[in-house]
Amino acid sequence: MIQLILFVGLGAGLLILIYFFALSPEPRAEGGAQALVEARHALNSLQTGLLPSDLVERVFAEDDLHFVVSTTGATVRELFLRERKRIALFWVAQVRKEVLSLKQFHSGQSRLYARLDVRTEIALALSFARLLILCRVLQATFYVGGAYAAPRVVGIAITAAGRVCTVSEDSLAFLTTRTGVLHHNAPGPRVAV
Amino acid sequence: MLTLIVWWATIVLELAILLRAFKTGAFKEYPAFAIYLGCVLVSSASGYVVYNERPSLYQYWYWTWEFVCVVAGYNVVLEVVERGLASHEGARKIFRNVALWGFAAIVAYVAIHSMLFRHSNALISSVEVERELRTAEALLLAAIMSAVVYYRIVVARSLKGIVVGYGLCVATIVITHSMRSYLGSWFQDYFSAIRSWSYLFSLLIWTFTLWSYQRSAVPKRPGDSGADYDVLAMTTREAVESVREQLGKAAGQ
Numbered sequence: 001m002i003q004l005i006l007f008v009g010l011g012a013g014l015l016i017l018i019y020f021f022a023l024s025p026e027p028r029a030e031g032g033a034q035a036l037v038e039a040r041h042a043l044n045s046l047q048t049g050l051l052p053s054d055l056v057e058r059v060f061a062e063d064d065l066h067f068v069v070s071t072t073g074a075t076v077r078e079l080f081l082r083e084r085k086r087i088a089l090f091w092v093a094q095v096r097k098e099v100l101s102l103k104q105f106h107s108g109q110s111r112l113y114a115r116l117d118v119r120t121e122i123a124l125a126l127s128f129a130r131l132l133i134l135c136r137v138l139q140a141t142f143y144v145g146g147a148y149a150a151p152r153v154v155g156i157a158i159t160a161a162g163r164v165c166t167v168s169e170d171s172l173a174f175l176t177t178r179t180g181v182l183h184h185n186a187p188g189p190r191v192a193v
Numbered sequence: 194m195l196t197l198i199v200w201w202a203t204i205v206l207e208l209a210i211l212l213r214a215f216k217t218g219a220f221k222e223y224p225a226f227a228i229y230l231g232c233v234l235v236s237s238a239s240g241y242v243v244y245n246e247r248p249s250l251y252q253y254w255y256w257t258w259e260f261v262c263v264v265a266g267y268n269v270v271l272e273v274v275e276r277g278l279a280s281h282e283g284a285r286k287i288f289r290n291v292a293l294w295g296f297a298a299i300v301a302y303v304a305i306h307s308m309l310f311r312h313s314n315a316l317i318s319s320v321e322v323e324r325e326l327r328t329a330e331a332l333l334l335a336a337i338m339s340a341v342v343y344y345r346i347v348v349a350r351s352l353k354g355i356v357v358g359y360g361l362c363v364a365t366i367v368i369t370h371s372m373r374s375y376l377g378s379w380f381q382d383y384f385s386a387i388r389s390w391s392y393l394f395s396l397l398i399w400t401f402t403l404w405s406y407q408r409s410a411v412p413k414r415p416g417d418s419g420a421d422y423d424v425l426a427m428t429t430r431e432a433v434e435s436v437r438e439q440l441g442k443a444a445g446q
Contacts, residue, residue, distance in 0.1 A: 007324065007371030014331045014364040021338040022357045107344050110283075118287045125343065 065148055081146055088147035089139060096135035103128045199389045200241065206396040207234040210403055219351060219403055225272035226355055229265040230399075236262060256323075263326045266359070267296055270333050273356055277341060277348050284340055292333050299329040324370035331363045354402020358395035365391035 068080045106124065207230055214220040220227045236258035243254045271292055278285035303322050338356065341348055348356075365388060373384045 004371050004375040007328065008368050010328060010331055011364040011368035014335050014360060014367070017335050017338050018357055018360045018364065021342060022353070024342055104345070
């Protein structure tokens, strides 16, 4: 019976994968220039897409909550908390989006290298998966408890946002150099020798 | 009667796909697939004759050709790797090795298994052996499709059709074989009917996608020094690990 379940499960899994494979959107045409455009887009997205840590600090600032609680009624307080929760959820969604962007950038680049290392790729794929799950967990935490439900969570999330920005910039620094070099070497007006 | 109609329909479609492949040049692009289809065509057509003239021989005839088709099918999987990942040398090498080693491992396993545990019922044994071989194909196809989706590799419509059609065949065979092994001979009629209909559906997919075949796009590769990939992998790994640690702490509080 276990054998039957295993094989039927495998066959059904393959059928599901075929369904997604057949309906997967056609990727844009590949090419050197296209890859660079994608890389540049990913870089810009990582640098400017994530909210800066000071802005995040402002979003999660408890001073605002204390001020609203001390000066306004219950209706305004509820509205304020609802809005902050919505913003917190939006922030996590942004982090997730940028992590996805980083993942797509890596897979888009690494697939073209002959020295692709299977262990490294599997480890990275798992790391990305874990990271995306963590983002979902954070989303669930904010969704259930709201932006101010767990101040420590918010504190660490603020640090995380800062780290995401810094690390992303560091990780893509080599690309900036490369694209810079490519721009420098691009054909343009030249003096005939 | 319906079974016979399906049988004839598959033969006609196989012929049509093969003739069309010769005309459009798809045969040169996908020779292993054309050989596989040729094997199935010979198997179906000759099987029909044997079934009517010498019914007692049909079982042995069927299983002999079935194994020829399984081997030809493995070649199709290898061709999918070679053509689909032609411009992605790293991924191609990995999957080619996995395919060859996987095939060798399964053949060794099946050989040892059939030597040690000979079944009294030859049909059940054949069903199980084919199921093991098809399972390896299923795993390989799943890995290839995952890689194509993960790396967003552009695959030509014709090749996509081959993968989808062949994947459908393999999945149906794995499921029906395991049910045939578990449920016994009373499932044989359903087993044959499901296989015939799913194969007909695969043939329709191939006819549709191979009628005007399309070559895979060839991307330009960057200057491929190993150091570039190492830098890319290392920096991405560091970024991911760092972000994960921070978010992990946040989620864990």
